[in-house]
Amino acid sequence: MYQYTSFDRQFVKQRAAQYRDQLERNLAGTLGDDEFRPLRLQNGWYVQRHAPMLRVAVPYGDLTSRQMRTFAKIAREYDRGYAHLTTRQNVQFNWIPLDRSADVMDVLAEADLHGIQTSGNCIRNTTTDCFAGIAPDEIVDPRPYCEVLRQWSTLHPEFAFLPRKFKIAVSGAAEDRAATAWHDIGLHLLKNDAGEVGFKVLVGGGMGRTPVVGTVIREFLPWQQILVFIEAIVRVYNRHGRRDNMYKARIKILVKAEGPKFIADVEEEFKNILEHDVDGAAHLIPQAELDRVARSFVVPQGVAPLVSQFHVPADAPVAFKRWVERNVHPHKVSGYRAVTLSLKRAGQAPGDATDTQFEQAADLADRFSHGEIRVSHDQNLVLPWVREDELFALWEAAKSSSFASPNIGLLTDMINCPGGDFCALANARSIPIAAAIADRFADLDELYDIGDIDLHMSGCINSCGHHHSGHIGILGVDKDGKEWYQISLGGSDGSRISGDATPGKVIGPSFAADEVPDVIEAVIETYRHQRAANELFIDTVKRVGLDAFKSAANAARRSTAKAA
């Protein structure tokens, strides 16, 4: 894990002090609410439906058990006893009064945590593969590059007020587990024929009202140049991105509107920086710096390859077998596995954890994973360093914290935003819909029979729940002050089973809330009738097309039957 230097630690404390000054001026009335707003946003403070929401940055999803305990403490002492994990690997609190916000920033800073650039029209927290550094299919470990990017993007003076938010995701494995094509910049680490490391650079992906998949702007950029190249991209965007309409302000719109000219502008800017700017090459990353950062991301002391002889005994409990099948993942170190602690279980909102569960996850990380734990893009927790011979003990411990639902990758492992229960932007609630679907598909045999499927749900078009990229996408919409749900099929986040990233297609007018579980069931039943042997849901959708699914979904309408 990255080890904070004294500079990093000092920096976060200085940021907390700066925020306290801003908050105090706001409370004293010398900094108006409208002008305080962008400042608090860039520290992670939104004002939501009930209270401010705090989004804490988890750089590339990597946490220590100590930091998990800080989340537990904040949830317990400042919030109402729980927090939410996001698709961008961050952690959100919902109930902290704004006048205590500066105190919370101090508590976070004590644990090397902060909310820097987790919101606002700036470069957000860089995300990556939750199996970075441990995945057998990894080509290059993305974490050192993510950390270099974190440092470069943190309080970049030129890019604090971009036209709109700006998100970067990095993947270093054969499998893209970071939905890179859906980001403003998506980076794929790879090696060229000479074995040199570089990035394939995508630009202009994004969800929202206009879902767009990123365009490749460079097939191979030597890794040393990545900061300069991103600076060129963001500068062109800062100068030319639209600011007249917030719905057209993301870089994807600029890339689409300008096409090859955008790429030419970036390449020219890149060249200008290197050839004409004072010390233009200063941000080329020296090998020594990469090495210095990479030293933080070594295999933890005490982890050494073991003879892999793990197998599930024939007489093991079925639940353990299932857990091993779904929640235990291969590891590049022989004798080790990565384990997902599922935060998708009955009775709790997807991605939520209580203060006690944060403590318990921290304990599990200490006991089984060298004190390290990760937040996944799918809103679960991952223990990256678990010995195979401790899997059974971990499973038993995880069960008692409700972390052992053996459902990773299955229908109930859905991605879900907090929705209208919490979010001021949302048009509709997502948590009750998620609960109703989880209820409907509570039978594990059925879930296993349905197999791998991505169900993604957003409470509004801002797409925090990534509905565009779900094999099944559910989008909350508002009509006449009532909640409705639009359902799409065939979306992909760009993972191997899902195929090239693409937005799903809407299957008809929106449904009423109480119809949604029936519609999902009808869609699933259609799949089960139509599928070929061993065919995944997404492949059946691609093969047979939408019509069969549409008619099944329409047949499940009740109150919306007339409208349809």
Add this chain to the structure above:
Amino acid sequence: MKFIDTHHDQWHTITGEDGPVVTLTPTAYSLLTFAQWHAIRAQWPQHLPVGVSFGNDEEIESLEEDLPRLSLVALHFPKWVDGRAYSQARILRSRYRFPGEVRATGEVLVDMMALLKRTGFDAVVLRADQDRAAAERALTFFAGHYQGDVEDNRPIFARSGT
């Protein structure tokens, strides 16, 4: 950072009753719009101090050839959350090595100070309601930064010598 008191500023803008006038007489320390400057630059005497006020939606490249004759470039923030002028300032300093004054005008607020300073502004006209003491304090919170900027081009990794 120089805080400009508009009542005691040696620079003056030239405006007519219906906005900027095109015909004007060169006087020292005129702060002209880019259009005014364009109209008169052929006649502007060498060494007579002149500045240009530049819109944040204009291409800063178009100012490049004029820079040797300018003592001041004023960059504008129509809204404080519109960050285009930061890039303009950065290019003026880093790319064109403009040595004159780069001044921030428009909606210039206390909490922009560090960004302005780091992207190359060396003078500000604070919005009338802004508190200068708070602006000066806003420049003091951070002892250092990660990435290079106009004040120090080197990022932290180049500074610490690793």
